Amino acid sequence: MSYLGVGVSPGTVPVYHGTNLRVLEKRIRIAELVLRCVSLALGLLAIVLVVTDSQVQTFFSYQKRAKFTDMKALVFLVVANGLSSGYTLIQVLRCAISMFRGDVLFSKPLAWVIFSADQVIAYVTVGAVAATMQTAVFAKAGQRELQWMKVCNLYGKFCNQMGGGVASAFVVSLSMVVLSCISAFTLFRLYGRNKNRYAGW
Amino acid sequence: MSYLGVGVSPGTVPVYHGTNLRVLEKRIRIAELVLRCVSLALGLLAIVLVVTDSQVQTFFSYQKRAKFTDMKALVFLVVANGLSSGYTLIQVLRCAISMFRGDVLFSKPLAWVIFSADQVIAYVTVGAVAATMQTAVFAKAGQRELQWMKVCNLYGKFCNQMGGGVASAFVVSLSMVVLSCISAFTLFRLYGRNKNRYAGW
Numbered sequence: 001m002s003y004l005g006v007g008v009s010p011g012t013v014p015v016y017h018g019t020n021l022r023v024l025e026k027r028i029r030i031a032e033l034v035l036r037c038v039s040l041a042l043g044l045l046a047i048v049l050v051v052t053d054s055q056v057q058t059f060f061s062y063q064k065r066a067k068f069t070d071m072k073a074l075v076f077l078v079v080a081n082g083l084s085s086g087y088t089l090i091q092v093l094r095c096a097i098s099m100f101r102g103d104v105l106f107s108k109p110l111a112w113v114i115f116s117a118d119q120v121i122a123y124v125t126v127g128a129v130a131a132t133m134q135t136a137v138f139a140k141a142g143q144r145e146l147q148w149m150k151v152c153n154l155y156g157k158f159c160n161q162m163g164g165g166v167a168s169a170f171v172v173s174l175s176m177v178v179l180s181c182i183s184a185f186t187l188f189r190l191y192g193r194n195k196n197r198y199a200g201w
Numbered sequence: 202m203s204y205l206g207v208g209v210s211p212g213t214v215p216v217y218h219g220t221n222l223r224v225l226e227k228r229i230r231i232a233e234l235v236l237r238c239v240s241l242a243l244g245l246l247a248i249v250l251v252v253t254d255s256q257v258q259t260f261f262s263y264q265k266r267a268k269f270t271d272m273k274a275l276v277f278l279v280v281a282n283g284l285s286s287g288y289t290l291i292q293v294l295r296c297a298i299s300m301f302r303g304d305v306l307f308s309k310p311l312a313w314v315i316f317s318a319d320q321v322i323a324y325v326t327v328g329a330v331a332a333t334m335q336t337a338v339f340a341k342a343g344q345r346e347l348q349w350m351k352v353c354n355l356y357g358k359f360c361n362q363m364g365g366g367v368a369s370a371f372v373v374s375l376s377m378v379v380l381s382c383i384s385a386f387t388l389f390r391l392y393g394r395n396k397n398r399y400a401g402w
Contacts, residue, residue: 070346073335123378126324127331134274134332138339138349145271148339148349177324184385185392192393 049165250366
């Protein structure tokens with residue numbers, strides 16, 4: 001994202017009043033790239049951990065394999081992280097190209113697209129993690145009142161690996177929350193209210 | 202929120218360039234108040250529907266009462282909506298006083314507080330709704346692979362009333378998402394990037 005204002009669309013050319021602003025914008029730009037890289041790596045890790053998770057248990061003569069498709073919330077988690085990772089990959093490339101070339105066009109419509117997409121991804125990943133954590137609580141502790149028995153005492157290895165996947169997805173959702181704030185900042189400051197920029201930071 | 206800029210803190214006094222800006226700010230201000238009122242009313246409705254929900258079923262000589270505390274997600278939903286409603290009540294009063302008097306102090310620290318609180322409430326309510334919907338899916342359809350039986354065929358009235366509560370909470374979470382965008386706009390435009398305000402709307 002062209003925080004440095006290079007290549008901004010006509011009519012939105014910023015005026016700089018010191019090095020503080022440049023430093024702040026550079027920091028935000030770096031923080032965004034780092035967070036998107038973290039989000040991408042952990043999103044892929046979460047998918048791998050969840051999708052490859054499997055455990056077979058034998059009950060008398062009957063064999064039962066636990067897999068992530070047994071729980072709809074885990075399928076939702078994989079889909080949400082797949083969506084997030086695909087989108088984040090595009091954003092990482094955009095950020096990297098922008099930092100490398102410094103001449104990517106930055107416009108209000110593009111800022112609106114990024115802001116909207118970041119908001120959607122943030123809420124979808126948070127929702128997926130919340131639904132999965134609820135399922136994990138049932139799997140770990142059961143729900144006696146509804147006679148839903150705990151399953152993690154039967155499938156310990158499966159639950160442990162799943163816990164790693166959910167933890168990764170949790171960090172992804174936190175990263176996306178912060179990134180959605182950064183893109184809100186990037187967008188709405190284009191609709192600046194006053195000329196005393198950065199007064200009162 | 203003093204979108205009209207009346208009573209803003211020193212150093213952030215806006216300069217207006219036309220009626221379009223005034224109309225836009227007034228619309229945002231009214232939209233915020235309406236959304237907060239909707240959020241407050243439906244949040245309280247969700248709490249009432251969930252907390253008062255109860256159904257007794259007799260199995261042979263054994264009586265079993267279904268109540269919201271049987272499911273942790275519903276307790277989380279009630280807490281999240283209680284938190285949201287309490288906070289929203291304060292915000293409704295602030296918005297109403299601001300519109301009535303037009304002289305409420307508006308400062309960056311206050312904008313940061315409102316932005317942060319809106320973000321937290323939005324994500325908490327979305328998370329609570331997601332976790333509750335996951336529980337509702339289990340209650341409605343069961344999870345055959347885990348031998349978690351569906352319970353809504355036994356407690357139909359209970360599930361129907363609960364559905365109303367979850368639907369209300371869902372609308373609250375959507376309202377909070379939009380409100381968090383409005384407060385992000387209100388905050389970050391104070392860190393305006395350029396002087397050509399509202400160019401390109």
